[in-house]
Amino acid sequence: MKKTKSITRFFAIVMSACMMMGMAACSSSDSSSGTGSNTSETKAEVVQGEKEDGTADKDTSSDSAALTIKIGGSGPLTGGAAVYGNAVKDAAQIAVDEINDKGGVQFDLKFEDDAHDPEKAVTAYGSLKDWGMQVSLATVTSAPGAAVSANYQEDKIFAITPSGSSLAVIYEDPTNESDPYGNVFQMCFTDPNQGVASADYLAEHTDLGTKIAIIYKNDDNYSTGVYEKFKDEAAEKSLEVVYEGTFDASNQSDFSVQLGKAQAAGADLLFLPIYYEPASMILTQANQMGYAPTVFGIDGMDGILTLEGFDTSLAEGVYLLTPFSADAEDELTKSFVESYKAKTGDIPNQFAADAYDCVYALAQAIEAAGITSDMSEADICEALVKQFTSMTFNGLTGTDVTWNENGEVSKSPKAVIIQNGEYVGVEE
Amino acid sequence: MEKKKNIFAALFGEGVRNRTFSFIIVIAAYIILESMRRSGSLSSLFTGLLVPICCYVIAAIGLNLNVGISGELNLGQAGFMSIGAFTGISVSGCLASSLTNPTLRLIVSILVAMLVAVIFGLIIGVPVLKLQGDYLAIVTLAFGQIIMSLVTNMYLGFDENGFQFSFVENRTKLAKGGKMLLSGPMGANGTDRISTFTVGAVMIVLALLVVYNIMYSKSGRAIMAARDNRIAAESVGINIARTKMLAFVISAAMAGAAGALYGLNYKTLVPAKFDFNTSILILVFVVLGGLGNMTGTIIATVVLVLLPELLRPIADYRMLTYAIILILTMIITNNPVVRKFFGGLKLRRDTAGREA
Structure with a gap:
């Protein structure tokens, strides 16, 4: 009896320690996203409201609802890799807002937490699918990406990952670099x-x-x-x-x-x-x-x-x-860095830039293919694969970006040297 | 009534009501969920959660035998799951071409995984369980970490010429068509997803059968006697090390089986998945469910795995809410008033049962 008691006491200590660690992780991720998380929150609520209206209107299919395409995505919003997930989430939201403001193609972004865990990524995928995701940003990190790529292939949903750089994300057999999933693309270089x-x-x-x-x-x-x-x-x-x-x-x-x-x-x-x-x-x-x-x-x-x-x-x-330096002098980078700073208070990293590019590449392909939200996921997927393998994209992380039919990106990496505390492009 | 009890007793041994209740829960849950899944009315989210829940339940039942019944703290359950998972994936990968029936391949993989986990359990248990005190906790804690580091540095490839193995650095040179079973920190990739909910549910029932049969048998009484009073148990001739060993090794085997089922449910598995946190997570399932209480363990596992997913709509506050719910559950279940209330319920049920 005495023994059980001491064990119970031990558990109490271990569990409270774990919880404190969990809380600390939570609060750190919260503070890193800073004021941005509040704005995204209110936005999320607004989106939620629209969504409910949208589903209610679906049968009558009002014009604006017909053009809103649901983008899903998952990444670590909590835990050790939360910096990357939040960067992607915020940058993708910036791109979505900009595109929505412009008119034309309308996006609705839902970004789920996968805590950099393949298991959680699969459940996040399930939750996104239940929501009605039509195209996806796949996952932020590699291992979760490798776990869900097969689901995207099975359900024929087009996905482009901003930063899942491992070969296993796009190839079912990464050892031989064969059996590509075919509808999972990468915005970043492979390792x-x-x-x-x-x-x-x-x-x-x-x-x-x-x-x-x-x-x-x-x-x-x-x-x-x-x-x-x-x-x-x-x-x-x-x-x-x-x-x-x-x-x-x-x-x-x-x-x-x-x-x-x-x-x-x-x-x-x-x-x-x-x-x-x-x-x-x-x-x-x-x-x-x-x-x-x-x-x-x-x-x-x-x-x-x-x-x-x-x-x-x-x-x-x-x-x-x-592929990206926040101090580059071109207009696109400048405006992106500015809006990212305004939203989160941080300087964007390459994860953010890749996510921003992903959304714009999707917008470009969707516009070019004339995709509407009343098309089935499989039709959208087929049209997008055709677009992505044939189009050329100019974005933050590269110009004349193209993709091959396996989903690998081709863009030239920039050599950068740090001088006087700034990234400076190396002249060739 | 008396006769009916005897039939149950003949089938399952003593303590009939307690265990029939847990079997009924598992089987009913299986029938309902499986029929919902087949008819397509189960959401994608829950469909994806079925197999991992089965895995955690099996590992938690095993751990409860070790921690609750045998009273030895085991902090390395995830280590055994890791062994089981990567063994299972490797076996399944090798057999992919020769054994085409996925269910059969899954069962063979799980059996081999259990065997390997048992061997590791024996290696650890033999020296440690002869000692008195909390040494098993210390050793299993280290064991979990060691296994994670080992698997993180292991490269195992397989092609038509046989196996290739290297450590720390990848020196395998596979012929065309070969397959990397383990590739260091990247773990296993491109696994065939052959795990099914049915196999998982059958495994839970088997795990319960094994645990209950031990609990209500001579060995089970010996295990509990060794837990409650070591000296008294020794004085009546119980071999303490052997009885504790039985519980520990069975617990390891269940973790191995759970790991294999888990590993074969995902396209990819990284060694870092089975870290100390996973061990503690399974311990939390066991403690919240109640030491020695298998039904409670199953319910706690299901609830705690589902909870973070059910909280998804509240996004940013999800993990915070999860932690608060966990803390509240512990405080409330320990509250004397609540305990008395449940104790009263149980007493009434018991007397009611006796009268009927």
């Missing part, structure tokens, strides 16, 4: 493409450095995915890789061992296919060691300049290959 593009870039620009050290996160599919293809391509282009170091989620605060070994191996170029938080640690610690190789990152490095508590002077001279 392998980034690795190949990075290696190619380094092979062409040997002035950046010739002895390459790589530090990657070996329990992260984004990082290992890029690393593997980079390594293959580097071997093909006979780049000299002198050191490969790894870390994982449990030890991403101390990189002195990896950096020491890279320095000892004489590496003058550090390739970091990782997200910006650990990258900022690496930069800080390399600086403390007095080790100054050229640092080369990919799109995950985007965001390092807005990281709190990071001395941005350390990022001077860092190269990154990214």
Whole structure:
């Protein structure tokens, strides 16, 4: 009896600890979206009201209802990856509002939480389907995307993911890159493409450095995915890789061992296919060691300049290959950054930009194909696949963007260098 | 009346009413949901939740045997689920071409997954259960983490020349048409989704049968005696380590089976899914349902899995509400007035049953 009591007490402690963690995660995601979440809330309510009217009017099919197309999507709005989900949700909402204001094609966006969990993504998909989703932004992150792609194929709903970069999102058999789902498209580069593009870039620009050290996160599919293809391509282009170091989620605060070994191996170029938080640690610690190789990152490095508590002077001279930089001077980027800042108070990252592009690409394709909301999902899907594989799209993350029939995007990554605390395009 | 009881007793052993109630709940729920699913009146959301709920119920029933009946805290149930899931996926992947009947393939995968989970259960249980105290909790906690790290670094491929395995770094070179069964942090991809609600429901019934038969048998009484008073139990000749082992290994086997069913229900599965939080989640199901109370565990599991989904309409406040409901449930069920009320109900029901 005594034992059961002590066990009960233990549970009470464990559970309250878990709950506190859960609450903390909640509140942090809330504060990150800031005032934006309030506005989106009121909007959601308005949308809800419209929806009810819409369903009531469906039989009489009023004109405005006939043109409103329901876009679904899911992403992590709670939990560790909530930053990405909220960025996509807010940016997609901005694009939807802009398009709705213009007249013509009308969208109704519903974005569900999947907590970066394949299981939750499948239930979020179910909930979106019950709502009557006609086209979709699929998921924000890769693993949930890979779980729901088969559902999109089965139910013949067109989906384009802003940032689900893994091959498994668009291929049923990612090992052989065969059996594409056919109606799931990507707005972002696939992980392998980034690795190949990075290696190619380094092979062409040997002035950046010739002895390459790589530090990657070996329990992260984004990082290992890029690393593997980079390594293959580097071997093909006979780049000299002198050191490969790894870390994982449990030890991403101390990189002195990896950096020491890279320095000892004489590496003058550090390739970091990782997200910006650990990258900022690496930069800080390399600086403390007095080790100054050229640092080369990919799109995950985007965001390092807005990281709190990071001395941005350390990022001077860092190269990154990214489809989007918030400091670009063109009109489209400027206006997007402005409205994103007004909505959320943050500078948009590439996730936001990809989401914005997704909605505009959908709008372009829907307008060109003359799709109306009274068409069946399967018909919409067929028409959109035809459009996407034949059209050219200009957006925030690239110009002359095209897609192949497997759903892979083709756009050229921009090399960007950090100078005076800003992203500056590298002149070719 | 007396005779009827005997038939039940012959079929299921003692404690008839308690367990018939849980069987009736499970079977009735199955019949209703399955017929709704077939007629298409069940929403997509709930259709997608059927199999995962079955998985969590099976894992929770197993854990309740371990924590509630045997009184040993197990914080690594997700580790056993992980073993079961990835074993099941690998077996199913290998058999894809030779065993085309999906249900048969599912059953074979689940059996192999259970076997592997049992082996790991034995490896951990043999040394640890000989000790007295909370060591099992510590070891299973570490075990869950170790399994997650191991699977995260494992690469297993399969082509016409056989298996290829590598650790930490992917060195597998597969021939055309080969298949990666496990690819490190990406886990398993492109799995055939062969899990069905029917198999899940049958597994719950089997799990209940096993647990109830243990609970009301000689071994079950020995397990509970060892839990309540170790010294007294030893003095009457009960082998404590062996009885606790029985409960622990069966619990592991159920987690393995649940994992396999879970893994084969999704196109993709990442190792990080089965982390410490998942272990705790299953513990929460068990504790909220009541230690040693299988019906309660089933109900708590279903409610707690459904709750976040039912709260979807309130969007931003969803997880907050979920946490508050969880806390309130714990406070309220522990409130003496409420307990007394339910206690009174139960007493009345018991006396009513006796009179009838």
